[in-house]
Amino acid sequence: MTEARNSAPTATGARRDDFFEQLPPALRDGLRVEPGSDAARCTVVCVRQKLRELCRWLFQEIGYVFATLVVEETDAPSWSIAYLFYGPERADWVHVEIQQGIDERTIPSISDIVHAADWHEREAEDLFGLTFEGHPRLGEFILHEDWPDGVNPMRKAFDARGRPERLPETQWEPPTVLQAPGAFAMPVGPVFSDYAESAHFLLETVGEDVVTAIPRFFYKYRGVEKIAEGRTPEDVLLLAERFSGTSALAHGLAFCQAVESVAGAEPPPRARALRCLLAELERLRHHAAAIKGICESTALAVATSQAALIEEDLLRLSCGVAGHRYLFGALRPGGLTLDLAEAQGRELADAIRRIGTRLAELQGMLQYTSSFLDRLEEIGAIPRRLALDYGLVGPVARASGIPWDLRRIVRYAAYGALEFDVPTEAEGDGYARLRVLFREAEQSIALIDRLAVNLPAGPVAVAVAPREGAALGMAEAPIGAAFHWVRLDASGTVSRYRLTSPSFTNWHGFHLAAENFAFQDFPIILASLGLSNAECDR
Amino acid sequence: MTKWVAKGLRTGIKSTRYPDTLEPAPGVSPGRPAGTHLDDDESGARLCGLCPTGALEAEENGVAVLLDRCVHCFRCLRGDAPAVVRWEGDYEWAAIEREAEDARRRLGRAFGRSLHIRFLDAGACGACMSEARQLNNPYYNIHRLGFFITPTPRHADILLVAGPLTDAMRVPLQKTYDAMPSPKRVVAIGACALSGGVFGPSFVSAGGVGELLPVDVVVPGCPPPPLAILHGLLVAVARKPPGPLRSAAPDAG
Numbered sequence: 001m002t003e004a005r006n007s008a009p010t011a012t013g014a015r016r017d018d019f020f021e022q023l024p025p026a027l028r029d030g031l032r033v034e035p036g037s038d039a040a041r042c043t044v045v046c047v048r049q050k051l052r053e054l055c056r057w058l059f060q061e062i063g064y065v066f067a068t069l070v071v072e073e074t075d076a077p078s079w080s081i082a083y084l085f086y087g088p089e090r091a092d093w094v095h096v097e098i099q100q101g102i103d104e105r106t107i108p109s110i111s112d113i114v115h116a117a118d119w120h121e122r123e124a125e126d127l128f129g130l131t132f133e134g135h136p137r138l139g140e141f142i143l144h145e146d147w148p149d150g151v152n153p154m155r156k157a158f159d160a161r162g163r164p165e166r167l168p169e170t171q172w173e174p175p176t177v178l179q180a181p182g183a184f185a186m187p188v189g190p191v192f193s194d195y196a197e198s199a200h201f202l203l204e205t206v207g208e209d210v211v212t213a214i215p216r217f218f219y220k221y222r223g224v225e226k227i228a229e230g231r232t233p234e235d236v237l238l239l240a241e242r243f244s245g246t247s248a249l250a251h252g253l254a255f256c257q258a259v260e261s262v263a264g265a266e267p268p269p270r271a272r273a274l275r276c277l278l279a280e281l282e283r284l285r286h287h288a289a290a291i292k293g294i295c296e297s298t299a300l301a302v303a304t305s306q307a308a309l310i311e312e313d314l315l316r317l318s319c320g321v322a323g324h325r326y327l328f329g330a331l332r333p334g335g336l337t338l339d340l341a342e343a344q345g346r347e348l349a350d351a352i353r354r355i356g357t358r359l360a361e362l363q364g365m366l367q368y369t370s371s372f373l374d375r376l377e378e379i380g381a382i383p384r385r386l387a388l389d390y391g392l393v394g395p396v397a398r399a400s401g402i403p404w405d406l407r408r409i410v411r412y413a414a415y416g417a418l419e420f421d422v423p424t425e426a427e428g429d430g431y432a433r434l435r436v437l438f439r440e441a442e443q444s445i446a447l448i449d450r451l452a453v454n455l456p457a458g459p460v461a462v463a464v465a466p467r468e469g470a471a472l473g474m475a476e477a478p479i480g481a482a483f484h485w486v487r488l489d490a491s492g493t494v495s496r497y498r499l500t501s502p503s504f505t506n507w508h509g510f511h512l513a514a515e516n517f518a519f520q521d522f523p524i525i526l527a528s529l530g531l532s533n534a535e536c537d538r
Numbered sequence: 539m540t541k542w543v544a545k546g547l548r549t550g551i552k553s554t555r556y557p558d559t560l561e562p563a564p565g566v567s568p569g570r571p572a573g574t575h576l577d578d579d580e581s582g583a584r585l586c587g588l589c590p591t592g593a594l595e596a597e598e599n600g601v602a603v604l605l606d607r608c609v610h611c612f613r614c615l616r617g618d619a620p621a622v623v624r625w626e627g628d629y630e631w632a633a634i635e636r637e638a639e640d641a642r643r644r645l646g647r648a649f650g651r652s653l654h655i656r657f658l659d660a661g662a663c664g665a666c667m668s669e670a671r672q673l674n675n676p677y678y679n680i681h682r683l684g685f686f687i688t689p690t691p692r693h694a695d696i697l698l699v700a701g702p703l704t705d706a707m708r709v710p711l712q713k714t715y716d717a718m719p720s721p722k723r724v725v726a727i728g729a730c731a732l733s734g735g736v737f738g739p740s741f742v743s744a745g746g747v748g749e750l751l752p753v754d755v756v757v758p759g760c761p762p763p764p765l766a767i768l769h770g771l772l773v774a775v776a777r778k779p780p781g782p783l784r785s786a787a788p789d790a791g
Contacts, residue, residue: 123701143742144706153741162741166705166785190710191658194687195671198659198707219706220661222737235590238611238736245665245761289668304544309552315672324568325763326665337616365541461570534664 011057019044019094019206022062026178027054041093041237043082048108051083054096055110058085064094065404068483069120071128073156077102081130083110083117084472084483088404093412093472095447119508120500127154142218142537145170152183153226160226166406175392178204178211186210186519190219193523197533210522213514215507220537228497233259233333233486236494240484244501244535245326246289249282250477252331252483257412258473258486259333265464269456271335272414277451278327279413279475280444284352285314286478287395287441288359290530294434295366297527298375306362317351320344335461345452352452356445363438376430380513380525383428389510393502394480396529399436400428406476420447428530437530466492477502479531503535552676556765557683557772567629567763571614573785574624576600581621588613591729591736594623600787605631606732609760609773626785631724632757632770634747634780645721649695650775651684654738656694656718660711660747661737665761666728670698672764685771691717696774698767699747700736702730706752725770727757735760754779 089203110130129152240255292307422438425432480502593607734745757770772778
């Protein structure tokens with residue numbers, strides 16, 4: 001099992017008892033603790049009245065992290081609403097599940113306790129028609145105002161090719177939070193800047209300084225979770241790779257690991273090592289691009305060009321290794337579609353070391369360029385406490401001092417046997433995020449260098465025979481933790497695909513970095529967070 | 539600041555000589571399938587069955603490729619079938635579906651060396667935008683050709699669109715196009731913008747940009763590499779001839 005592969009073996013029963021013993025006595029009534037499909041997981045079937053208290057205990061008392069909300073419509077028909085938590089220090093998982101009749105549409109909101117669940121609840125309200133009691137802001141979120149009320153596209157009965165009639169002449173009315181004399185709002189987007197993904201930001205200001213930036217997203221919602229239903233795992237892999245093309249390998253890997261977990265298949269050692277190699281190559285290229293973005297946002301032209309040359313060289317290297325500049329098509333459930341020849345591995349290691357020298361030189365020059373540092377320091381700072389409350393992930397969280405990384409926690413693929421650092425910084429500002437990017441890139445270079453010339457021998461794939469069941473696949477994408485929940489039906493096709501991306505998680509906390517700033521710093525804040533709208537909107 | 543100037547000078551000129559000569563560096567293009575001669579019908583049918591987007595078409599003497607549909611899944615190259623397709627490593631992929639008859643959309647010779655481009659993301663995955671963005675890097679440096687990316691549609695001659703066209707982007711796309719002065723052209727890049735790719739048509743997405751706007755030049759690929767996008771821009775101002783949209787099976791392998 002993916003989740004348990006490299007963790008210490010624990011008897012399933014012991015794990016369940018262990019959890020039950022920890023529970024405060026007042027919480028035990030009305031809960032049913034079931035062992036999960038593997039040792040590191042258990043499912044707690046919970047009554048509605050206990051949901052908030054149990055989630056509060058998990059998050060606030062024992063420090064578990066909210067990963068995702070998985071809503072499923074079962075054949076019964078009934079609702080299964082599962083809140084997935086994990087212990088970042090203990091590497092175990094608790095699925096808190098509510099089961100209720102299909103006509104019961106309300107459920108208590110937990111987002112005032114576990115704030116990371118906020119957007120998940122809004123999404124479920126929009127797409128499934130559930131109501132989260134006590135949530136202050138439900139309503140138009142993923143589907144914009146012209147989508148007819150009461151039509152919930154993620155419901156089983158909704159046809160993924162159907163085109164419900166849109167409401168005519170609807171106009172979005174921007175919210176105004178700021179009440180002050182002379183206050184006004186500057187709309188930015190969805191079409192803005194030279195190159196920008198489609199997203200809208202409402203900057204509220206009283207003149208020079210912007211007080212708050214309110215994002216409006218999902219212009220790029222392609223309904224990936226819905227259109228995946230009824231497709232074969234091989235065809236859903238195409239979606240997993242292509243919904244966010246700049247982190248294709250990480251998402252493809254998370255999806256493949258979910259399918260392999262359901263099928264009980266384990267890719268051979270060579271495939272697992274090669275997957276890590278490709279994942280680090282993707283991380284390195286992504287970070288080079290993010291560094292380029294930061295240099296560009298501060299208008300430092302030569303540094304932008306230097307980073308851009310590194311990025312393009314990495315794209316060309318990726319193409320040489322995997323046949324595709326963004327590593328599309330390299331993965332398949334059970335392993336890989338390609339192998340790396342020994343000579344290729346040596347060449348790759350040499351080329352990567354040269355890239356490392358160039359990145360180090362760039363970093364050395366940047367850290368002594370005071371005009372550059374002035375633009376980054378104390379910009380868009382996110383304090384550690386808020387980053388924890390919002391459940392932020394990836395380099396953004398690590399720049400705020402949260403050392404979590406799924407490569408360490410879950411130890412998927414071959415990461416359990418690999419040594420690497422997970423760098424953190426304390427300040428949480430733009431410069432801390434830049435330093436984390438450089439230091440992570442350094443780690444990726446060391447990993448590729450070692451892996452490329454030390455691959456275990458053997459085949460690169462095993463056959464996978466899909467069977468009925470569900471599993472969670474996880475990977476640390478370049479932007480952070482990615483969770484892919486996949487349910488396969490008896491015919492082996494995907495019947496539910498829940499895709500939680502690090503950009504979705506981190507955009508939720510975007511406003512923390514975009515408060516009381518000067519207007520000219522807006523592009524720098526965006527670049528230093530380095531989030532993707534394609535990955536968020538799905 | 540002098541250290542940056544010195545660094546820039548030390549780096550030297552990195553720009554490609556394309557379009558004057560072809561770019562020989564490896565890794566500038568993933569290549570793509572081409573029409574393949576096959577001796578038996580059975581392996582042709584098997585190859586066509588592997589393609590998730592219907593880009594392969596059985597012909598009398600092999601398989602043809604509908605190039606605008608290919609999403610680079612590599613199944614026809616790395617699949618389990620005994621026969622594989624021919625793979626071509628070029629990048630001059632841009633094609634014209636039909637010549638613009640409308641004079642307001644035709645760009646004359648005057649635009650050939652002074653062209654302003656507005657990029658628009660109509661629901662793209664990020665890879666097409668990343669490749670389009672590379673056009674500004676020193677390797678491709680489109681400024682040397684008189685091509686510029688502009689943030690405002692008011693200055694734009696070309697609308698460069700990626701993505702399958704999500705419903706929420708219909709109005710912004712139409713408004714952007716309307717804001718551009720005539721003459722103007724639309725260049726659609728990537729399999730999604732051409733046919734919806736793996737996403738559309740669906741309940742929230744169209745099957746390509748052509749459903750809303752008159753598309754003049756299409757650049758296939760998933761994503762098209764920077765040189766293919768550059769070829770598309772050169773085709774739009776008639777500085778390069780367009781390529782084909784269909785690659786037929788040759789008579790003999």
